[in-house]
Amino acid sequence: MSSVYEKYDLKPVINASGRMTILGVSTPEHEVVEAVNFGLDHYFEVKDLVNKTGAYIARLLDVEDAVVVSCASAGIAQSVAAMIVRGDPYRLEQLHAHPHQVPSEIVLAKGHNVNFGAPVGTMINLGGGKLVEAGYANECSPAQLTAAITPNTAAILYIKSHHCVQKSMLSVAEAVDVAQAHQLPLIVDAAAEEDLQLYYRLGADLVIYSGAKAIEGPTSGLVLGKHQYVEWVKQQSNGIGRAMKVGKEGILGLTHAIERYLAREKESGAAMVAKMTPFIEQLNQLPGVSASVIWDSAGRDIARTDIAFDHARLPMNTTQLVQRLQGGNPAIYCRGYKANEGHIEIDVRSVSAAQLDQIHTAIAHLVQETR
Numbered sequence: 001m002s003s004v005y006e007k008y009d010l011k012p013v014i015n016a017s018g019r020m021t022i023l024g025v026s027t028p029e030h031e032v033v034e035a036v037n038f039g040l041d042h043y044f045e046v047k048d049l050v051n052k053t054g055a056y057i058a059r060l061l062d063v064e065d066a067v068v069v070s071c072a073s074a075g076i077a078q079s080v081a082a083m084i085v086r087g088d089p090y091r092l093e094q095l096h097a098h099p100h101q102v103p104s105e106i107v108l109a110k111g112h113n114v115n116f117g118a119p120v121g122t123m124i125n126l127g128g129g130k131l132v133e134a135g136y137a138n139e140c141s142p143a144q145l146t147a148a149i150t151p152n153t154a155a156i157l158y159i160k161s162h163h164c165v166q167k168s169m170l171s172v173a174e175a176v177d178v179a180q181a182h183q184l185p186l187i188v189d190a191a192a193e194e195d196l197q198l199y200y201r202l203g204a205d206l207v208i209y210s211g212a213k214a215i216e217g218p219t220s221g222l223v224l225g226k227h228q229y230v231e232w233v234k235q236q237s238n239g240i241g242r243a244m245k246v247g248k249e250g251i252l253g254l255t256h257a258i259e260r261y262l263a264r265e266k267e268s269g270a271a272m273v274a275k276m277t278p279f280i281e282q283l284n285q286l287p288g289v290s291a292s293v294i295w296d297s298a299g300r301d302i303a304r305t306d307i308a309f310d311h312a313r314l315p316m317n318t319t320q321l322v323q324r325l326q327g328g329n330p331a332i333y334c335r336g337y338k339a340n341e342g343h344i345e346i347d348v349r350s351v352s353a354a355q356l357d358q359i360h361t362a363i364a365h366l367v368q369e370t371r
């Protein structure tokens with residue numbers, strides 16, 4: 001199917017940036033693709049499919065209940081709506097028609113009010129909630145989170161992500177304590193996280209994952225948690241959920257991907273280091289370039305290649321270099337968050353040894369270009 005690139009005049013991509021939505025996130029393994037295909041090829045009683053795959057996932061993860069949704073963003077919006085509607089049929093159908101006399105504020109640490117590609121606040125608003133920030137840009141303690149709670153609070157939302165401010169930030173366990181002390185549900189957005197049980201076990205009421213990130217499923221999302229809350233999320237399929245419907249193929253694909261994810265041996269950080277070592281050695285022979293291993297800032301067992309560029313010795317700055325790599329053919333996408341400081345990172349998980357050679361060649365070309 002390489003002709004697809006030709007047919008639509010698309011550029012091939014080397015994804016050295018990790019699980020990025022702008023590149024299509026991940027490429028599920030063959031077995032998962034087969035589950036997707038089976039879903040496309042057959043009819044089901046969809047309610048039954050939703051309930052029984054959810055129960056199956058819940059057993060796999062040893063949680064009360066679960067439901068497959070269309071993506072993590074949809075999971076946030078529907079979880080918020082669930083905490084406002086709480087099973088009421090009128091509110092379900094009239095969520096946005098007019099204000100309701102029930103709590104609708106969603107309390108979030110200010111440092112968690114991030115843009116993950118779309119703003120968290122937009123998902124809260126989609127779910128009929130009003131975002132209330134707690135604490136400051138650089139800190140939120142349990143007391144500061146508590147101070148933002150009022151009789152209008154519907155739920156607390158915690159975003160577990162490298163996108164968030166990490167310093168002086170209360171932990172998930174501390175947020176659980178605050179939520180329980182005020183008898184409020186705690187929703188944890190763990191979209192890109194790898195542990196599918198940790199936050200539930202800590203006491204979160206609903207936990208949301210993105211299906212195509214760590215799990216490497218099809219485009220989809222997972223919401224798991226306490227039975228009653230998951231039921232209320234499912235009920236949103238007759239409300240806002242209809243505008244973010246997941247198909248039978250996504251449900252079967254993610255369910256199988258979760259089973260595979262739990263069974264498969266994860267590529268270790270040490271294996272990533274072994275893979276990138278020849279690449280690092282090659283890069284270090286280039287003028288103005290120094291490469292080394294860097295470990296994931298969020299503490300996951302992921303090693304990446306950090307490449308530092310000495311601007312004084314190079315024909316372009318790092319931001320320009322990132323753009324030139326993306327503009328090449330194939331397009332090479334690296335992690336460019338720190339380009340303004342003269343660094344890029346290469347995530348090798350979806351990159352073959354041959355592609356690492358291509359990346360090296362492209363960088364060598366650019367840094368040796370004459371001014």
Ligand SMILES: *Cc1c(COP(=O)(O)O)cnc(C)c1O
Nearest residue numbers: 071072073116161189191192210
């Ligand atoms: C990726 C991400 C999302 C959105 O996930 P989708 O499945 O693409 O909707 C939400 N929150 C965080 C923290 C993310 O990293």
